[in-house]
Amino acid sequence: MRDVIQIKELTFTYPGGATIFEAFSWRVERGDAWAIIGPSGCGKSTLLYLLAGLRQPTAGQVLIDGQPLTRPRPRTGLILQDYGLLPWATVWDNAALGLRIRSFYGPDGVHTPSDEKFDDKGTRVDYWLRRLGIDHVAHQYPQQISGGQRQRAAIARTLVLRPDLLLMDEPFGALDALTREDLQNLTLELRAEQHLTSVIVTHNIEEAVFMGEKILVLGRPPNREAVVVYNPEAGGVGYRQRDSFFARCNELRELMGEDAREMA
Amino acid sequence: MKWRDAALGFVATLIIWQLLSLLINRPVFPPPTKVLVVFAQQITGDLGRHTLVSAGRVVAAIILAVLVAVPAGLGLGQIRTLNRVFSPLIYIVHPIPKIVFLPVILVLLGSGDGSKVFLIALILFFQILVVVRDEAADLRPELILSVRSIGAGRRALFRYVYLPASLPAVLTALRISVGTAVAVLFIAETYATTSGLGYYIIVESWGALRYAQMYAGVLAMSLLGLALYFAVDGLDRRLCPWREAG
Numbered sequence: 001m002r003d004v005i006q007i008k009e010l011t012f013t014y015p016g017g018a019t020i021f022e023a024f025s026w027r028v029e030r031g032d033a034w035a036i037i038g039p040s041g042c043g044k045s046t047l048l049y050l051l052a053g054l055r056q057p058t059a060g061q062v063l064i065d066g067q068p069l070t071r072p073r074p075r076t077g078l079i080l081q082d083y084g085l086l087p088w089a090t091v092w093d094n095a096a097l098g099l100r101i102r103s104f105y106g107p108d109g110v111h112t113p114s115d116e117k118f119d120d121k122g123t124r125v126d127y128w129l130r131r132l133g134i135d136h137v138a139h140q141y142p143q144q145i146s147g148g149q150r151q152r153a154a155i156a157r158t159l160v161l162r163p164d165l166l167l168m169d170e171p172f173g174a175l176d177a178l179t180r181e182d183l184q185n186l187t188l189e190l191r192a193e194q195h196l197t198s199v200i201v202t203h204n205i206e207e208a209v210f211m212g213e214k215i216l217v218l219g220r221p222p223n224r225e226a227v228v229v230y231n232p233e234a235g236g237v238g239y240r241q242r243d244s245f246f247a248r249c250n251e252l253r254e255l256m257g258e259d260a261r262e263m264a
Numbered sequence: 265m266k267w268r269d270a271a272l273g274f275v276a277t278l279i280i281w282q283l284l285s286l287l288i289n290r291p292v293f294p295p296p297t298k299v300l301v302v303f304a305q306q307i308t309g310d311l312g313r314h315t316l317v318s319a320g321r322v323v324a325a326i327i328l329a330v331l332v333a334v335p336a337g338l339g340l341g342q343i344r345t346l347n348r349v350f351s352p353l354i355y356i357v358h359p360i361p362k363i364v365f366l367p368v369i370l371v372l373l374g375s376g377d378g379s380k381v382f383l384i385a386l387i388l389f390f391q392i393l394v395v396v397r398d399e400a401a402d403l404r405p406e407l408i409l410s411v412r413s414i415g416a417g418r419r420a421l422f423r424y425v426y427l428p429a430s431l432p433a434v435l436t437a438l439r440i441s442v443g444t445a446v447a448v449l450f451i452a453e454t455y456a457t458t459s460g461l462g463y464y465i466i467v468e469s470w471g472a473l474r475y476a477q478m479y480a481g482v483l484a485m486s487l488l489g490l491a492l493y494f495a496v497d498g499l500d501r502r503l504c505p506w507r508e509a510g
Contacts, residue, residue, distance in 0.1 A: 052413050072413045084410025088428045088506045098414035101424060111415040141506045154410075161414060 002029045003066075004165055004197045005051060010060035012046060020046050022222040023060070033191060033234060034199045035212025039256065042218040044201045048169050051199065052078045064165070074102075074113045077163035081170040083154040085142040091153045092138040096125045098161040128156040132186070148179040152186075159190065166191065168200040172207065181240070184210055188235040205256070209248045210240060217255055229255065270490075294476045303480040311477075314464040315484045318453065321460065322445055322492065325381045326438065329388035334434060337393045338426050341400025358390045363448050366455065375456035383452050384445045391441040392434055399433040400426060432507055435500045442496065446489045461485045 005028035012021045020043035028034055036044045049055045050062050053072040062069045064076065072078075085094045099121045102112040129135040132152040137145045142153065151171060158166065168187075172180045184207065191198050200211050208215050215229040231248055239245050278296045285295040303311070340347045366383060373379035403425070411425055453462025461481055469478035500507065 049409070052409075054409050054412060072415060074415055076413070078410060078413035080406050080410050082404070082406050084407050086407070086411075086425070086428070088431075088504065090506075097411070097424060101411075101414060101416050101420045104420050104423065105415070105417070111417055111420070143506075157414065 003027050004030050004032070004064065005199075006061075006063040006066075007050075008061045008063070010050070010062060011058045012043075012050065012055070013058045019222040022224050024223050024226065026216065026226040028197060028199065030197055031195065032197055033188075033211065033213040034216060035208035035214075035234075036199060036201045036216045036218060037203065037205065037208040037212075037252065037256065038218030039220075040203060041221070043221050043223060044203075044218050045169050047218070048078075048167050048199065048201050052076060052167055054078075071110075073165075074111065074116075074161070075163050076165045076167060077158035077161060079151075079154050079158055079166070079168045079171045081173045083142070083150045085150060085153055085157075087142055090139050090141055091134060091145065091149075092125060092129065094142065094153055095129055095156045095160055096121065098157055099124065102161075124160050125156075128160050131159075131190075132156045146179075147175050148183065151175065151183055155183075155187070155190070159194065162194075164196060166196045166198040168198070170202055171200065173202075173204075180207075187211070205249050205252050206240075209245060209252060210234060215252065217252065219256070227255070291473075291475055294479060298476050299479040299483065302476040303483050306477065306480055307484070310468075311464060311480055311484055314459060314461050314481070315488060317459045318446075318449060318461040318485070319488055319491075321377055321380045322384060322442075322449055322488070324377070325384035325445065326388060326442075328381065328385040329392055330434060330438075332385075333389045333392035334396055334427075334430060337396025338400045338422070338430060340393070340397040341403075342426070347397065347401070354390070354394065358394065362387045362390075363451060366452060370456055380449060380452045380457070380460070384449055387448055388438070388441050388445055392437045395433040395437045396430045399430045403429055432500070432504050435496055435504065438496045439493065439500075442492045443489060446485065446492070450485060461488070 005026075007024060007026045010021050010024045010026075011019070013019045036047060038044050046055065050057060051064070051069075053062075053064075053069045053076070056070070064073055067073075085091075086097065089097065099118070102116055103118045103121070105111040107114045107116045126135070129138050132155060134145075134149050134152045134156065137149055142150055145153070154171075171187075172183050175183065187198075187200075188211065190196070198211075200207070202208050202211070209231060211234060213231055213234045215231055217227040217229060219227070229248075229252060233239050233242075233244055233248075281296045285293045306312070307315070340350060362383060365386070369379045369383050373382055408421065408425060411421060416424060449460070450462040450465070453460035454466040457463050461484055465478055465481035465485070469475070469481055
């Protein structure tokens with residue numbers, strides 16, 4: 001099966017009454033690099049939480065690998081804007097957290113993949129801290145390191161678990177421009193290296209165009225139809241400087257413009 | 265506080281004490297020299313035994329209070345309906361000085377260790393309950409979501425998030441309430457018992473006009489409070505190293 005994610009006739013309504021999605025369908029193929037963009041309040045984070053199994057649809061289905069999602073799936077990695085690092089654990093312990101939770105439950109197939117091995121825990125953590133260039137801060141606490149390093153720690157924690165699907169919610173939102181580009185490049189590099197399917201949620205047009213080979217544009221809720229912009233040049237070396245990059249950004253800006261004005 | 269500072273404080277206390285006893289010059293306020301001699305003589309005997317009994321009661325009460333209050337506080341902090349039901353009750357009961365229940369507790373639990381331990385545990389329970397509840401309610405939802413996303417269910421969340429998150433609050437609550445606990449123990453031990461520092465100070469010493477011995481008991485009680493305070497501090501450094509990392 002080529003589809004990693006299938007959303008069929010999804011309806012999602014918040015307990016307060018706001019309907020964010022209504023009979024919404026969308027699919028993601030294996031190896032895709034998606035970006036989801038839209039103004040605040042359009043439901044892009046909600047969609048990501050649905051994909052992560054942290055929220056349940058009001059109606060319709062969210063299928064991952066053909067299976068309906070009822071809880072977080074062990075092979076899905078989620079990275080949030082505020083990194084979600086434990087303030088009381090060192091960078092090393094934070095990166096090891098997922099593995100610790102897995103050995104806490106054992107390979108039960110629910111919290112932990114049934115083929116999980118636990119013998120190389122330390123080596124795996126060390127490898128990813130080195131790979132992300134944060135091994136020198138391994139024994140420091142999150143509040144002692146920079147925002148970029150914290151984001152790298154959050155990525156390390158996710159990749160240690162060998163995911164096949166990577167979900168990111170505004171992961172670079174709080175970083176300065178250079179660190180941001182740096183981490184965008186690194187994420188794309190790791191994506192290719194680990195054969196990951198990725199979905200990144202952002203409100204930043206340039207980020208969506210650089211990171212997403214396919215871009216899902218959400219508008220004022222309820223979202224009924226998946227509006228998709230194809231962007232095959234994404235992630236390429238020097239794409240950020242090319243005219244086609246700016247043209248694509250403008251295309252997206254116009255597409256989003258109407259809804260954004262209506263919502264403001 | 266460093267040991268050097270503690271030693272300096274101790275010496276300063278002795279000097280002021282000595283001056284006051286010269287100034288007041290009555291048997292009820294003996295100089296520290298006299299008291300220290302009695303303390304040294306008795307700490308290996310009677311006084312030592314009473315101190316150990318008191319220490320045992322406080323430590324048992326702390327353990328009991330922590331074991332009950334931490335899970336209860338976590339539950340209240342995370343389950344909103346539970347908190348809505350119980351928080352009015354807590355607000356009413358929390359400010360009542362629990363020592364007023366001493367007669368009731370003595371009747372219900374008898375004059376043994378049980379009544380003293382229960383009374384102190386009751387005081388500590390509310391202190392810990394309230395701070396742990398607030399700490400658990402303040403945990404950022406993103407933190408919980410991201411830990412759930414890497415596979416944590418209820419048990420793992422408790423072990424890896426709620427427990428370490430509430431640990432500093434528990435220690436802070438203990439640091440604040442250890443003084444009250446020892447004070448209440450003192451009063452509780454003056455009734456219907458024949459052991460503990462309260463009994464030693466009030467019944468065996470004050471009642472018999474043995475003032476130097478009474479002060480030796482006061483000194484032991486102060487040292488017990490200090491030791492508990494330092495123990496909590498030590499636990500904090502050991503269990504919560506990130507608090508100093510800042």
